[in-house]
Every structure is written in structure tokens, then in C-alpha cells.
Amino acid sequence: xxxxxxAGVGLVILFFIVVFGPCISCAAYxxxxxxxxxxxxxxxxxxxxxxxxxxxxxxxxxDDGFLLQRIxxxxxxxxxxxxHLSLGIQDSRAYGVALPDKxxxxxxxxxxxNPYKDYWEPFDIYVExxxxxxxxxxxxxxxxxxxxxxxxxxxxxxxxNTG
Numbered sequence: 328x329x330x331x332x333x334a335g336v337g338l339v340i341l342f343f344i345v346v347f348g349p350c351i352s353c354a355a356y357x358x359x360x361x362x363x364x365x366x367x368x369x370x371x372x373x374x375x376x377x378x379x380x381x382x383x384x385x386x387x388x389x390d391d392g393f394l395l396q397r398i399x400x401x402x403x404x405x406x407x408x409x410x411h412l413s414l415g416i417q418d419s420r421a422y423g424v425a426l427p428d429k430x431x432x433x434x435x436x437x438x439x440x441n442p443y444k445d446y447w448e449p450f451d452i453y454v455e456x457x458x459x460x461x462x463x464x465x466x467x468x469x470x471x472x473x474x475x476x477x478x479x480x481x482x483x484x485x486x487x488n489t490g
Contacts, residue, residue: 358405366397368488388425395443395488396420401451409457413471417450419443419489445489 371392401415421443431441453469474482 360403362399362401362403364397364399364401366395368395369393370395386426386430391425393421393423393425393443396422397488399450411455411457413451413453413455413469415449415451417445417448417489419445419448421488443488448489 369392371390373390396419398418399415400417401413404412404414406412421441424443428439428441428444432439449470451471453467453471455465455467457465459466472483476482
């Protein structure tokens with residue numbers, strides 16, 4: 328189990344070294360930033376699991392303990408004074424879950440969609456152009472986290488393993 332975790336972390340670090348390594352010696356490196364977020368969380372579910380409530384579920388276990396892992400690697404590049412580019416990937420895994428992946432099969436999508444797992448998904452990939460038309464107007468397009476106000480009603484959730 329821990330060998331897979333180490334391999335996953337190693338692949339993420341290798342990805343960013345290959346993609347952004349050439350920028351280390353150029354002037355653009357001073358305008359770049361890299362963020363690595365590694366989170367492990369132990370979760371115990373008593374008398375329920377992700378698919379069923381109560382004792383003796385038809386699949387899985389009613390008392391299930393497992394380890395969740397989430398790795399997010401993001402790079403921010405300021406290409407010009409008014410152009411910002413964000414590139415990120417996320418890898419989410421779960422170890423020791425009693426429910427097998429096959430119970431999360433979605434016939435409409437023709438795939439298994441386990442809510443605890445996302446392997447190497449794009450995260451926070453967007454371009455932002457500021458000061459359009461010489462005004463205080465900007466546009467941001469791509470896959471991004473959106474939050475309004477204090478993020479209570481509409482905003483980023485930190486609780487989910489894949490969100």
C-alpha cells in the first residue's frame with residue numbers, strides 16, 4: 328500500500344520537474360510559483376458506508392475504516408503583466424475501503440465512478456487575462472475553483488477527497 332503512495336508522489340514530482348524544469352534558468356522563473364498539497368485523512372464510518380445506511384448492508388461493511396490520500400500539484404505562471412496561467416493536477420486515492428469499485432459503476436457513463444478516487448485528474452487549469460480594453464476588466468477561462476462571498480453557500484469544499 329505504501330509503495331503505491333510513494334510511487335504516486337514520485338510521479339507527481341517528476342511531472343512538474345519535466346514540465347517546469349526548463350524555466351529554472353530563464354527569467355520567467357521569477358514569475359512562477361509551485362504549490363504542493365498532500366493530505367492524508369483516516370475516516371471511520373459507523374453503521375453506514377457510502378452506498379448504504381444501517382447495520383448489515385448488502386455490500387461492504389457497516390463499520391469501515393480507511394485511509395484517504397489527496398495530492399494536488401499546481402503551478403502559477405505570470406507570462407506577461409496581464410496574463411496569468413494556472414496548471415494543476417490532482418490524484419485522490421483510498422486505501423482499505425470495504426466497498427469494491429464495481430458498486431460505483433454508472434451504466435450511463437459506462438465507467439466506475441468511486442467518490443473517493445480520482446487518478447491524475449486536471450485541477451485548476453485556466454488562463455486569466457487582466458485589464459482588457461485598457462480597463463479594469465478581466466476574463467478567466469478554464470477549469471477553476473469558484474467561490475462567492477465567504478464561500479459558505481457557494482464555494483470550494485475541502486472535506487471531499489476528490490472535490
